[in-house]
Amino acid sequence: MQRRFFLASMSAVALAASFPVQAATQDMAPLRIVVPFPPGGATDMVPRNMQDALSKLLGQPVIIENKAGAGGSIGMAEVARAVDGNTFGVATLSTHGVNPAVYKKLPYDAVKDFVGVSEVVKAPGVIVINPSVIPAKNFAELVAYLKANPGKVSYATPGNGTIGHMWGAQFIKSTGVQMVHIPYRGAGPAVNDVLGGQVPVYFDQVASSLPHVQSGKLRAIAVSWGERLAVLPEVPTYKEVGHPELNDPSWFGLVAPRSTSPEQIARVQKAVAQVLQDPAVKKRMDAQGLYVSGTSSAEFTQQIISEVGKMKTVAAAAHISIE
Missing domain, CATH: 3.40.190.150 (Bordetella uptake gene, domain 1)
Known part of the structure; x- marks a missing residue:
């Protein structure tokens, strides 16, 4: 140190x-x-x-x-x-x-x-899930899980009117799933509840959840960036999974x-x-x-x-x- x-x-x-x-x-x-x-x-x-x-x-x-x-x-x-x-x-x-x-x-x-x-x-955006709550391994499995449980899954964002909120709304429209928005007072509190399993899905910048993805506590599903990120090389962009309209950072x-x-x-x-x-x-x-x-x-x-x-x-x- x-x-x-x-x-x-x-x-x-x-x-x-x-x-x-x-x-x-x-x-x-x-x-x-x-x-x-x-x-x-x-x-x-x-x-x-x-x-x-x-x-x-x-x-x-x-x-x-x-x-x-x-x-x-x-x-x-x-x-x-x-x-x-x-x-x-x-x-x-x-x-x-x-x-x-x-x-x-x-x-x-x-x-x-x-x-x-x-x-x-x-700052690239990311959708992450708590893998102990949602078993999806990739984008297609997550969408299938959400469609099988319409309106039963909540997603966290740093607050009403944040870019995370907009990304969540755009994701819902683009994929045709149904989720419940849970706004928080910032990225820190949102990540904490996603880690705790209270809310299993989270939309925000990569920076907020990267340490938890790297530790395995959260699973990154897709990022909004022009290419795969060096810090998350295994995670596809939204464009790669067929949703280029979600790819803006x-x-x-x-x-x-x-x-x-x-x-x-x-x-x-x-x-x-x-x-x-x-x-x-x-x-x-x-x-x-x-x-x-x-x-x-x-x-x-x-x-x-x-x-x-x-x-x-x-x-x-x-x-x-x-x-």
């Missing part, structure tokens, strides 16, 4: 030495990154993988706060209201694509209240309140881009089923606008609407 900590620290120092540290423009106050979901899920892993290196590059402390609830809406609403210039949020396809499409009332506007800083990673990025200065946004975006070049950061992300990307502020802002429109189409087709 000490050796791993030492190596991670040395990596962060080396990264900082490779790029000139930019002077802090906010009197060295901590840079706060709000994660709108509980600890333990993919949304939480993304900023924590970058935290130390980002702090050294920016020349100021970086703190991460989890503000969970309402499918990420509580945390993102807090980010939208911030006016200190040092508060950023982890945006996801759920918070900045699905939520605006499914919630009739949302305490923030995904487009008007934020400026995109950068997409950070893309998710993504995570950083956003800032609309009130944040362009100079501060550019400063953080540049630091994020540099962190994502660090081989140690990339290796940690890869091992967790997260794949670094990186974009400009303008590109990520436009991406959010496009995703909101796309998810509204998906939500309408799946008849998903939340009060």
Whole structure:
């Protein structure tokens, strides 16, 4: 453990030495990154993988706060209201694509209240089952089991209006099965109940359930990615099993309140881009089923606008609407 900590620290120092540290423009106050979901899920892993290196590059402390609830809406609403210039949020396809499409009332506007800083990673989705509850060994056997037990099997997601919810609804429509949705307050609690057998099927990013799949406690059935994943080489993509419409991955990025200065946004975006070049950061992300990307502020802002429109189409087709 000490050796791993030492190596991670040395990596962060080396990264900082490779790029000139930019002077802090906010009197060295901590840079706060709000994660709108509980600890333990993919949304939480993304900023924590970058935290130390980002702090050294920016020349100021970086703190991460989890503000969970309402499918990420509580945390993102807090980010939208911030006016200190040092508060950023982890945006996801759920918070900045699905939520605006499914919630009739949302305490923030995904487009008007934020400026995109950068997409950070893309994240393949996965459907996993508890093999002690459902004996299916593959996609075809799972679908056959669900069709033999219509409406008797529940599936877990990180919450109403999350991408897991959308993936579950799309799976049901694509396969013609019947399942009951059980929303949780984040990926961590959802995975815990799937491990316990209370809910046998789970839809979310690979990162949240990967350790449990690798340990054999959960069984991965299919992933939403362009090709098989190095971390799950035996698991087919949805396209391979005949459902290419389910093959789109998710993504995570950083956003800032609309009130944040362009100079501060550019400063953080540049630091994020540099962190994502660090081989140690990339290796940690890869091992967790997260794949670094990186974009400009303008590109990520436009991406959010496009995703909101796309998810509204998906939500309408799946008849998903939340009060």
